[in-house]
Amino acid sequence: MDRIIRRPMSRRNLVSGLTAGATAATLATWPGLAHRPAAGERNAAFRLQSTPTTDVPDGPFTLEPLPYDYAALEPHIDTLTMQIHHDKHHQAYVDNLNKAIADLPDLHAMTAEELILNLDQVPEDRRNAVRNNAGGHVNHSLFWELMTPGGAREPSGALADAIASDFGDLAALQEEVTTAGLGRFGSGWAWVVIGEDDTLAVTSTPNQDNPVMEGGSPPILGVDVWEHAYYLKYQNKRKDYLTAWWNTVNWDIVNGRYEQVAAG
Numbered sequence: 001m002d003r004i005i006r007r008p009m010s011r012r013n014l015v016s017g018l019t020a021g022a023t024a025a026t027l028a029t030w031p032g033l034a035h036r037p038a039a040g041e042r043n044a045a046f047r048l049q050s051t052p053t054t055d056v057p058d059g060p061f062t063l064e065p066l067p068y069d070y071a072a073l074e075p076h077i078d079t080l081t082m083q084i085h086h087d088k089h090h091q092a093y094v095d096n097l098n099k100a101i102a103d104l105p106d107l108h109a110m111t112a113e114e115l116i117l118n119l120d121q122v123p124e125d126r127r128n129a130v131r132n133n134a135g136g137h138v139n140h141s142l143f144w145e146l147m148t149p150g151g152a153r154e155p156s157g158a159l160a161d162a163i164a165s166d167f168g169d170l171a172a173l174q175e176e177v178t179t180a181g182l183g184r185f186g187s188g189w190a191w192v193v194i195g196e197d198d199t200l201a202v203t204s205t206p207n208q209d210n211p212v213m214e215g216g217s218p219p220i221l222g223v224d225v226w227e228h229a230y231y232l233k234y235q236n237k238r239k240d241y242l243t244a245w246w247n248t249v250n251w252d253i254v255n256g257r258y259e260q261v262a263a264g
């Protein structure tokens with residue numbers, strides 16, 4: 001996490017509880033999907049036919065099917081982008097994570113979240129691969145969840161209050177996230193997190209890094225600004241993609257994540 005747009009966070013002691021070596025109790029606070037490795041075959045029905053299937057371990061991690069139709073986010077995110085993004089890119093993170101830890105059975109019982117919180121427990125020669133690919137698995141699983149169709153179109157409750165207090169209004173928060181996404185050189189993510197002082201903050205990370213890798217709280221919202229997330233429809237117009245992306249956000253999901261992370 002190399003760029004904090006809003007003031008540094010100091011509200012709650014989330015940071016110390018989420019650094020490397022975090023306890024199982026701390027990890028139980030992680031909102032959203034628990035990316036615990038599951039035995040068994042990956043769901044071939046949700047993979048494009050051309051996806052290589054050789055020389056890739058079947059586990060311990062598997063890619064869950066996209067929990068909604070690939071076309072569900074049209075016209076904001078096009079069907080082909082969703083297919084390739086989920087079935088190719090996310091699958092590659094899972095495959096490469098499995099390959100990276102294939103001969104490290106001590107790591108097989110850890111969730112992807114636990115891996116990125118405890119990179120110091122990963123042998124140095126695999127650490128970067130686990131950082132990138134476990135990070136990619138965690139980040140994309142969150143990304144699909146945030147875009148679940150059918151939810152509230154704007155924040156409510158405690159999150160709405162926090163946005164009003166910390167940003168003024170939703171449009172100001174969105175503008176800061178968009179600025180963070182546009183300012184991310186190359187590939188990465190823009191995030192909304194809760195800081196140590198309980199204020200909301202916008203930040204950005206490179207590659208597949210996640211704010212928790214640098215001691216931050218689990219993000220309550222994140223947007224992928226890798227070109228693979230938008231290039232087919234938006235080409236080089238990252239701003240147009242970011243503007244359209246807000247139409248896909250399920251604020252019921254974000255509300256729930258905020259309340260879960262804020263509760264510690």
Ligand SMILES: [Fe+2]
Binds near residue numbers: 089
């Ligand atoms: Fe992506």
